[in-house]
Amino acid sequence: MGGLEHANWFMSALFGSMCLIIVISVLVAQRGREMFIRRIPGLTAIKEAVGRATEMGRPIFFSPGLRGIEIATLQALAILSYVVRLAAERATRIIVGICEPELYPVAEESVREAYEAAGRPEAFRSDDVRFISNEQFAYALGSVGLMAREQVATNFFFGMFFAESLILAENGQALGALQVAGCPDPVQIPFFIATCDYVVIGDEYYAASAYLTREPTLTGSLVGQDIAKALLVALLILGVGLATYFGAVGNEEYNFLRQLLATGATGS
């Protein structure tokens, strides 16, 4: 089934409710209410992974994935900023391999600002944020070559990855690097689980900035996101119940669920 080209009234109401829940949670958190976030091992391991590189005196490699400027990549850049700050405080070199040219200036600026925020602007080396290739496998092989030549101690793979995920992570594993990965695409998660030490799964990926910084705005957004998820689960249960009921009574003609989710071409 293709995606909706335009929202119908049901989608507008659902989408609006979820946005409202998230915004209200943010406002509540900004007023100083304590909010609990469960432990996420993959994100907790980031400090350990940077520490390992520092102890070994070897660099870190960070890949923000294959896509250009999009939501998943922006999250990867937020994690990159955090990792660079940690690495800069510990005088550890970090190399960033870029695939999409449009991401290159943004990533370079993120790294430069993270070095400045850590109080070590002089440690920034423009060569360490490098465009490798915008061809999928050329990027993978270029990154693997970089990891091998620089003898990296730690690899971070955060962003959108595709078939090259296994090439990157399996070679990193062969080099003995500690690897932390996170990808919103569920197809790539098994490959990362098989080859990386820590993996951030599913919506944990988008929890990263809140988890790492613990800033009230982001924490509130994370809690709102969980409430919205609960709403969606409730709707799913209701939908399954109603579909089962109408199926059982044989009244499939009156399938209003299908109408609710039908294409929005007719509008509201």
Add this chain to the structure above:
Amino acid sequence: MWDSIQSVFQPTTSPPQLYRNLAVALIGSFVLLALLHRFLGPRGRRWLIAFVTFVGGLYLGLEYFLPVRTAVLWPTAIPNPNPDRGANLLTPGIEPVGIMMSVIGAFTVGLGIYSLCQVHGRSLGQRRPGWHNSLAFFLAMVAMLVFGFWAHYLPKVDEASAVMPVPRAIYEMLFSGLFMPLQAATFSLLAFYIASAAYRAFRIRTAEAGLMMAAAFIVMIGQVPVGAWVTSGLPTTGALAFFRLEALGEWIMTWLNAPAQRGIVFGVAIGGLAMSLRIWLSLERGTFFSEQG
């Protein structure tokens, strides 16, 4: 008025007008960027980014949520690529906005090439270890550029009857004879990487790994003829049919794997929505976003 605004985004067919528009756009962009760099501090720059992000998000959001009517409000200046599709007031602008984003993205290719030349130029100039790789990069880039452009601007000939010109033949050799096979060879390496990753993943160390191994074994063997043969003694109908390996494998994929995957996708989608909302309202923290107050 809407028509005249839309017509600005239409492609230009007359060459003099095209070159004039190109020159104006390029000079205008450089002047605008120079002025912004000169007069906007970090705070101003963040405000500008927040404003552009908000307006962009608002436009795309409204286009999705505004009610649609079939083939109405379409400006005459723009050909409608899909007349049967519903549209609202903002729909005609979607394609020009997409093209604008592609054009901005295309400018950054130059930055990518600059980065590569900078890194490999230093490596070559200082004879760092592996400098020969940098030399190979420059040779490959120059060869592809020269023969690519040369082949592109050669006069068109009937390829069926004519001998392929030398520049085009060299370009074909470099692209189809060298680059494409290298890509295919890299892709084929995945088979070996999958085998070694699977070996590591399936080592039974914990109860979860054992469960995964058992499920993987059933799914894999259920998809090959030997799996069907092993349980061919079981009936094809009735309760016992469920225990035929091909049926069991299908059941694991449909009833266990698919719901788990969909659950992850739901979580990711809501996480993406929350992240989009934070970026749209400039609530996100870090580079390009404001610091926590």
